[in-house]
Amino acid sequence: MSLRTKLLLPLGLFFSAISAAQATTLEQALTECRAKDNVIERLACYDAIDLSPLANKKPMPERMDKSVTEIAEERRQQVKPVQPAPAPAPTQPVEPAVKPKPESQFGLQVKSEVDEIEDISDTIADITKTIRGKQVIHMVSGAVWQQVDSRYFKLKKDMDVYIERGSLGSFYLGHDGVNGRIKVKRIK
Structure with missing residues (x-):
């Protein structure tokens, strides 16, 4: 410079x-x-x-000159608390639920006394087939079972059958006098 x-x-x-x-x-x-x-x-x-x-x-x-507690108090005053609706008075006394029989729940994903049952006996009310040729077995008790495997197994209406629990949550349907059985799953 x-x-x-x-x-x-x-x-x-x-x-x-x-x-x-x-x-x-x-x-x-x-x-x-x-x-x-x-x-x-x-x-x-x-x-x-x-x-x-x-x-x-x-x-x-x-507003920024106020403390956080003052701002929070202002918000509480602005927002009205929500009052819960009064509970309706019961019109009828509540009756205890009727406990279903363990046999009616056998095969469904219910954890209770049903797990203790190893097999049940029932009668076939109706037999239908799926599009893929699997048998759908309707029982007299109201349960509906569907064939899982593709084995041939001859079943008739009014036939007495048994369903037993297999390993790993599987179920097998068979009937007396026959040495075979088919793997089934409960759909209803």
Whole structure:
């Protein structure tokens, strides 16, 4: 830097600071400072801006001056608590449910006394076939079993059959006098 620049730079800074201070509004002062090409002059201009009028203004909304507990209390007062609807009075006394027989639940995914039963006997009420040729066996008790495997097993209406529990949750249907059985699953 030359000697001339060193001497003129402080004067330039001084005059630019005065001109920035004389600006009527903050926006005008910022615009004048932004227009300066010299970095040092620009910085001096920004430093010379009088910010005292801004000191009286609150930079945040009034609400932010409140504590968190005060804000939470205001919200509680604004939101009305929800009142639960009164429970309707029972019109009839509740009767205990009739416990179904374990035989009627055999084969369904029910965990209870049913697990203790190893086999049941029933009579076939009707036999239908699925599209894929599997037998659907309707029992007199109302249970409906469907063949799972593809083995041939001859069944007739009014035939007495037994269904026994196999390993890993499987069930097998068979009847007396025949040494074979088919794997079935309960569908109803």
